[in-house]
Amino acid sequence: MFDILHDHLALFLVGAWPHGPLGGVANTLVLAALGLVASFPLAIAVGMAQVSPWRWLRTGADAWTRLVRGIPLLLIIFWAYFAVPLLVGAEVSAFTTAVCAIIVYESAFLAQIVRAGLESLPRGQMESARSIGLSWLQSMRHVQLPQALANMLPSIVNQSVSIIKATSLAYVIGVPELTYSAAQVNTITLTKPLQTFLLLAAFYFVLCFTLSRFAGWMERRIARRRLGLA
């Protein structure tokens, strides 16, 4: 196993770069980071809509999250493969397709985190913000969201674990990321599929395990700080 790691470390870490496109762990992280950053505004909008006082907005946002949560990510990727070029009117790379699909998919799950964060705040926050004359949107912007976001941080880090795992599906449409690298290494070494794919699993494990431990640490810290303040 270590000989594979030794021989193909570069392929696992950065893919064909610098002689070709970026791949491997680096591209997995780029995919995940783009997915997280771009889906976040969408998630905040959907999460806010879900707790808004307007019934039609709540229903719409609820239907959207159910729809997205109800479809396998792989099917969303195929939809994106079909629909994104039609929408932008040009050919779109597999990488962009994967990012679009991940944004749509993760926005629904992140929206649930945003919603839970907003719902966990005491009602008095909104009521006092409204009573000093702020509009609903203003009180969201200046009172509720800042508090909710701080509480949501551990859940967001946890969700980024799931985003990293989700990026592995980009392999199916040929995006050169970590899983793709392993498949390449497997065709080069040929006789050691178990070692190659366990190595792949180990790469993901290190990334995701570290992140989820970090989320746990943050959660405890926030809980402790809150106890200290109260």
Place this chain on the structure above:
Amino acid sequence: MFDLSFLLEEGHLTLLRNGVLTTVRLFVVSGLMASAIGIALATLRALPIRICKALVVAIVEYHRNVPVLVQILVWYFGVPQVLPEALKLWINAGNTEFFLAAVALSLNSGAFVSEDIRSGLRAIPYTQHEAAWSIGLTYLQSLRYVILPQGIGAALPALVNQALLLFKNSSLAMAIGVHELLYRTKQIDNLTFRTFDIFLVATVLYLIGTLALMALAEHFAKRRTAPMGV
């Protein structure tokens, strides 16, 4: 516009039907195995033996922090390499892809199920144990009549959510060539070029399953919080 008559031609409907049946079969088989694995792991973890606990934690963390697709690839490409010849022949005599996908999916889901059972059991206050013993029940009786019924009730919403994930994850089996719903969808797409129509059909078919599971999870969650109301 939207026209499904192409499904009636050249056996496309049969392809689709077989895909649905394979997806359902994969879901049911993996679900049953996952339940058994989950119960076994939760039991092992509850035993006061340190090595059992460590083993279960390692299994759970592996399945949590590695993408399901990678787990499937490890089983499909890797594991047969180290199996004894006789066992390999036995697996290859049947539907290799289906079998190994089912193994990967049920181990993955089983790891999560064991965690859900554990937190379900932990939700039962210790006074319930004490009360059960004080009215003369033995340890096993108190488990059978007092703790497990409540613990499973507490875990039910999470378990149904796990079933939802398993149902969606079954689509990943197409990556190793299992002829399930998504595989057949792509196949019909390639045969007819009716991408939009067939993707829409597949989406609706998946939603029928997932929306039903979401409604079931919500039903259990509501039923649990309503009468207890503590």
